[in-house]
Every structure is written in structure tokens, then in C-alpha cells.
Amino acid sequence: MQTHSLLALLTGLYVATTSVTAQPRPAKAPPAKARNAAPSALLPEQRLPRTEPETHLRFLASDELQGRRTGEPGNRIAARYIAEQFRLLGLRPAGEGNDYFQPIAFERVGSATMATLTLGKDTLRLGKELVVMAGGPSTLSGEVVYVGYGLTDAEDGYKGRDVKGRIVVAQGGSPEAKGPGEIFRASNRKxxxxxxxxxxxLIELYAESIPWGFVNQYFSREQVSLPAPADGGAPVAHLWVNNTNNQYKQLKEPGQSVTLRTSGRPRSTAPSANVAGIIEGTDPKLKDEYVVLSAHFDHVGVGKQGGNPYQPSDSIFNGARDNAFGTVALLSAAKSLTQQRPKRSILVLALTGEEVGLLGSRYYAEHPLVPLKQTIFDLNTDGAGYNDTTLISVIGLERTGAKAEIEAGAKAFGLGIFAEPAPEQGLFDRSDNVNFAIKGVPAPDIAPGFTAFDAAIGKYYHQAIDNPDSINFGYLHRFCQAYAHMARLIADRATRPQWVAGDKYEAAGKALYGQ
Structure with a gap:
């Protein structure tokens, strides 16, 4: 039997199994602390069986799904499993063709095998001073045209410059880019x-905060990218030059000639999909507003795809913590909110492509399934793992206007809140919530409890040993309950959450909502 057939059979078996689990059944009473704090003992999230999140996670993070890498069969099986859980719960399909899927025709971009850039007496080479970002095979010679950051038509950009058929040089990053996500997004826009x-x-002079060694290693591997616009043509040959010590500043000067040779990066299709379902709200007016619950279900794959060392005996990066954990919380919240619907409508959104550049959420933000103007909040859940099972960590708690509801949701199940862990990591802009924030939607990230990126996090983060048997399932259960309760409280609140004054995304929020 071929692998994909076996996986399809396993998927069917698990769907059948969880169809039994999903039926209401007696459950153990919550701990005394949770009982005393919760507003109602009858809420569905309090009746969530402890074994149900465990069952979901053991399937989604199983070896059979081969690390759920975007564009691979295991990723598509995970998407199908989530969709069938939505169907079982009675969510209304929000995808294309009255289905739960929002298909995305990703491209798989292979690594370059050769590239050189000759500048005077210097020859820069692939794997040393050069990385190839995009484009097909090219051999070009000529004078370069410096366009500043290369992001606009303004005075320091393309204004007054005819660059058709020319080799363009741009400064790396942007004036605002701080973290990796911002740097890569700026590069894509260029x-x-x-x-x-x-x-x-296009040649970018790279001198940003991410060490060149990491950049070189990362872009020497296969990437997955969003499809190019239908009318945009093939992307230009695009290279980064290591300009850390400004040693190639002459490329900014007029009259500089170069010769560029590159094998390019081969492209092929890598289909995947976001998975989306709607729970209609009960309030005649508020049901036209949506709270999005989001979590990414993809992970990094198998072997060299994972980007970290592995043993021949275990080459599968199962991604139990990142982010089967959050995906299970999403499914648990969907069940609770279906059984007792809140006032506002809920879009339950399982996202693909997070590990390859937040691509599924970026695609959704550009092609929303419900109007963004009617989307009042995104409660994203994602994390690298946990080192404190008494807590839930929240990135963006103080910024996004629903602090009271988030804290109350955790407290109802005996958990504390730790706000803004590891600020040096720039975590707000490193998960799918940021693509909602860019559009103006308040969007924190709800993560398993951690207070710092320490050895307990690093032991499992993107490592092959992050498998189901290493999970604290009692903590997973309480996390799922708390996440569902947070969502309920936010969907039932009288007023919309707002960005705090002065936040860098406040202006986008005012533009989106017409404030």
C-alpha cells in the first residue's frame, strides 16, 4: 500500500474515532480553583473531556503526517482532518465552493546551484558573499542603477530613473524594518x-540584524512562496550581497559595472489550503461582526527540511508544540462555541504556511473570507513550547484592547497570564497575528506558558523530539479550555477592542474601521 493511501485510511479512522469523542459525555469536575473562578459550571468549555485534545494532538503530530510541511501530503491530510472536524461540529463552510478550504497555489522554490557577481577585480560567490533569493537562470552585464531602499517612486527611489532591462541596486531592509519578518517583507516588496x-x-546590499551566516544557510534550502501575480511575469533575478562592513559601497555609485551569473532557483507548484468555518452569532446586530480564532497547522517537515540536526532513527519534525498544540485549542474552542454560541460570529481559521514565512495568513489578509472591516479581533494561538504550566503567555496583551477578557479566560481554569515574554525576540511580528495587525485588526498571540527563551524551550523548539509523548496533556486540556473561554468573553463583550493609543498599528486600525 502506498504511503498516501495509508495516511488517508488513518485519517478516516481518526475522524470516525473523534466522531464518538465529540458527543457530550460526563466529564470530571474541574479543579476547585477553576470551579470557583468560572462564571458558569454549565459552559461547554468546562465539560471538554480531557482525552479529546490529546486525541487530536496525537493524530496531528503523528509520524504518519511527516511534519505537516506546506505543500507536502502530510500537510494536506492535516487540513482534511481539520475540515472534517469542522463538518462534524456543524460549522458553516467559509471557503471556496461551499467547502472549508481556501486553496493557495504556493510555489516550491529550489536552491540555487551557482551564482557569481564580478565587480572590478572582485568576484563574489554563492555561499560566501552571495545568496540567491529568486529568479531564473541569468547572465547579465552592465552599469548598475542605485534606487535607495527600492520601495517607492519617491526621490530616493525610482523617481526619474528608467530601469527597464537594467541591474538595480537597493539598500537592504527598510527605515522601519527591525525584525526578520519586516526585513523579508520589505525584500519581497522590492x-x-x-x-x-x-x-x-535586483541586488540588495545586506547589512541587517540577522547574522549573515543564518541568512546564507536559510536561503541555501528550499523555500515555499506565495504565487506570483498572474500579470506580474516571472520575478527578476534577485540576490543579496553581504555588505555588513560596507565593503561594497561602490555599488551605490554611478557608473559602476558588474557581471552577474546565476543558475536561478527552480520553481514548482506546492498546493495547500487554509481551513475555515463560521459559527453564527446569536445577537441580531452583533452577529455581523466577527472574531477570528486562528492557529497554524503546518510544521517544517522531515530531515533536512527541518533545518536542525536530527538522528537517522528519528528524522520527523512532529511539531507537537508548534503548532499542533494551538491547532487543538482551535478545534476545542470551535466545539465549545458551537454548543453555546456567543453574540458575535466566529470565524475559525486554521492557517497553513506559517513556518515558511507567515504565508497562509498573509494570503488570507489579502483575500479575506469575511470582510476585514467587520472583523473586530483575531485571537491567534501559536508558540514555541512551554516552561511554566501554571501560565498562559500573551504577546500583545497590553496593546490590543482585550486584556480583561484574556485574563479572565485564563483565571477561570486556574491559569495566570504572563505578558510580553522574551521582548528581545520581537515575537509579535513573528506569528500569523501580525498579518491581521498590518491590516488594522487587533491581534494578540496566545502562547503556552513561557517566561523566557531558555533551555526548556530550545530543547523542543523545531526539534525532532517534539512529539506527542513529550506533551503535558493535563496542561494542554486547561490551555484549550482557557482559550475557548477567552474567545467567548471577547465575542460577547459590549464594545469592540481597540489598539492602545500610539501603537504602531493604531493608524491601520483607524483606517480599516473608519475612525
Whole structure:
């Protein structure tokens, strides 16, 4: 029997199993602390069987799903499993063709095998001073055109410059870019604009905060990218040059000539999908507003795809913590909120492509299934793991306007809140919540309890040993209950949450909601 057939059979068996688990059944009473704190002993989240989250996680993080890498069969099986759970719970399909899927035709981008850039007497080479970001095979010679950051048509950009068929040089990053996500998003915008302008190649002078060694290693592996716009043509040859010590500043000067050779990066299709279902609210007016519950279900795959060392005896990066944990919380919340619906409507959104650049959420933000203007909040759940099972950690708690509800949701199940863990990591902009925030939607990230990126986190984060048998299932159960209760409280609150004054996403929120 071929692997994909076996996996399909296993999926069917698990769906059948959970169809039994999903039926109401007597459950153990919650701990005394949770009983005293919870507003009602009858809420569905309090009746959630302890074994149900465990069952979901053991399937989603099983070896059979091969690390759920975007574009691979295990990822598609995970999406199907989630969709069938939505169907079992009675969620209304929010995807295409009256189904739960929002298909995305990702591209798989292979690694380059050769690249050189000759500048005077210097020859820069792939794997040393150069990385190839995109584009097909190219051999080009000519004078370069410096366009500043290469992000706009303004005075320090393309204004007054005809770059059709020319080699464009841009400064790396952007004036605002601090973390990796912002740097990569700026780079993608530069490539898109250079392509639109008809440039033959784009060279970025890289001198950003991410060490060059990491950049070199990361872009020497296969990547997955969003599909190019249908009318945008093939992307230009795009390279980063290590300009950490400003040693190639002459590339900014007029009259500089270079010769560029690159094998390019081969592209092929890598289909995947977000999974989305709707729970209609009960209030005649508020049901036209939506709270999005989101979590990514993809992980990094098998072997070299994982990007970290592994043993021949265990080469599967199961991703139990990141993010089968959050996906299970999403399914648990969907069940609770279906059994007792809140005032506002809920969009339950399982996202693909997070590990390859937050791509599933970025695609959704550009192609929303419910109007963003009617989306009042995104309660995202994602994390690297936990080192404190008495807590839930929240990135963006103080910024996104629902602090009271989030704290109450955790307290109802005996858990504390730890706000803004590991601020040096820039975590707010490193998960799917940021793509909602960019559009103006208040969007914190709810993570398993951690207070710092310490050895307990690093032991499992993107490691092959992050498998189901290493999970504290009692903590998973309480986390799922608390997440569902937070969602209920936010969906039932009288007023919309608002960005705090002065937040960097406040202006986007005012523009979105017409404030």
C-alpha cells in the first residue's frame, strides 16, 4: 500500500474515532480553583473531556503526517482532518465552493546551484558573499542603477530613473524594518516593484540584524512562496550581497559595472489550503461582526527540511508544540462555541504556511473570507513550547484592547497570564497575528506558558523530539479550555477592542474601521 493511501485510511479512522469523542459525555469536575473562578459550571468549555485534545494532538503530530510541511501530503491530510472536524461540529463552510478550504497555489522554490557577481577585480560567490533569493537562470552585464531602499517612486527611489532591462541596486531592509519578518517583507516588496519596473536584476546590499551566516544557510534550502501575480511575469533575478562592513559601497555609485551569473532557483507548484468555518452569532446586530480564532497547522517537515540536526532513527519534525498544540485549542474552542454560541460570529481559521514565512495568513489578509472591516479581533494561538504550566503567555496583551477578557479566560481554569515574554525576540511580528495587525485588526498571540527563551524551550523548539509523548496533556486540556473561554468573553463583550493609543498599528486600525 502506498504511503498516501495509508495516511488517508488513518485519517478516516481518526475522524470516525473523534466522531464518538465529540458527543457530550460526563466529564470530571474541574479543579476547585477553576470551579470557583468560572462564571458558569454549565459552559461547554468546562465539560471538554480531557482525552479529546490529546486525541487530536496525537493524530496531528503523528509520524504518519511527516511534519505537516506546506505543500507536502502530510500537510494536506492535516487540513482534511481539520475540515472534517469542522463538518462534524456543524460549522458553516467559509471557503471556496461551499467547502472549508481556501486553496493557495504556493510555489516550491529550489536552491540555487551557482551564482557569481564580478565587480572590478572582485568576484563574489554563492555561499560566501552571495545568496540567491529568486529568479531564473541569468547572465547579465552592465552599469548598475542605485534606487535607495527600492520601495517607492519617491526621490530616493525610482523617481526619474528608467530601469527597464537594467541591474538595480537597493539598500537592504527598510527605515522601519527591525525584525526578520519586516526585513523579508520589505525584500519581497522590492522584488515585486523591480519586476513591475522591468528591471533585469535586483541586488540588495545586506547589512541587517540577522547574522549573515543564518541568512546564507536559510536561503541555501528550499523555500515555499506565495504565487506570483498572474500579470506580474516571472520575478527578476534577485540576490543579496553581504555588505555588513560596507565593503561594497561602490555599488551605490554611478557608473559602476558588474557581471552577474546565476543558475536561478527552480520553481514548482506546492498546493495547500487554509481551513475555515463560521459559527453564527446569536445577537441580531452583533452577529455581523466577527472574531477570528486562528492557529497554524503546518510544521517544517522531515530531515533536512527541518533545518536542525536530527538522528537517522528519528528524522520527523512532529511539531507537537508548534503548532499542533494551538491547532487543538482551535478545534476545542470551535466545539465549545458551537454548543453555546456567543453574540458575535466566529470565524475559525486554521492557517497553513506559517513556518515558511507567515504565508497562509498573509494570503488570507489579502483575500479575506469575511470582510476585514467587520472583523473586530483575531485571537491567534501559536508558540514555541512551554516552561511554566501554571501560565498562559500573551504577546500583545497590553496593546490590543482585550486584556480583561484574556485574563479572565485564563483565571477561570486556574491559569495566570504572563505578558510580553522574551521582548528581545520581537515575537509579535513573528506569528500569523501580525498579518491581521498590518491590516488594522487587533491581534494578540496566545502562547503556552513561557517566561523566557531558555533551555526548556530550545530543547523542543523545531526539534525532532517534539512529539506527542513529550506533551503535558493535563496542561494542554486547561490551555484549550482557557482559550475557548477567552474567545467567548471577547465575542460577547459590549464594545469592540481597540489598539492602545500610539501603537504602531493604531493608524491601520483607524483606517480599516473608519475612525
Amino acid at each position: 522584488r515585486q516593484l523591480a519586476t513591475e519596473k522591468g528591471a533585469a536584476a
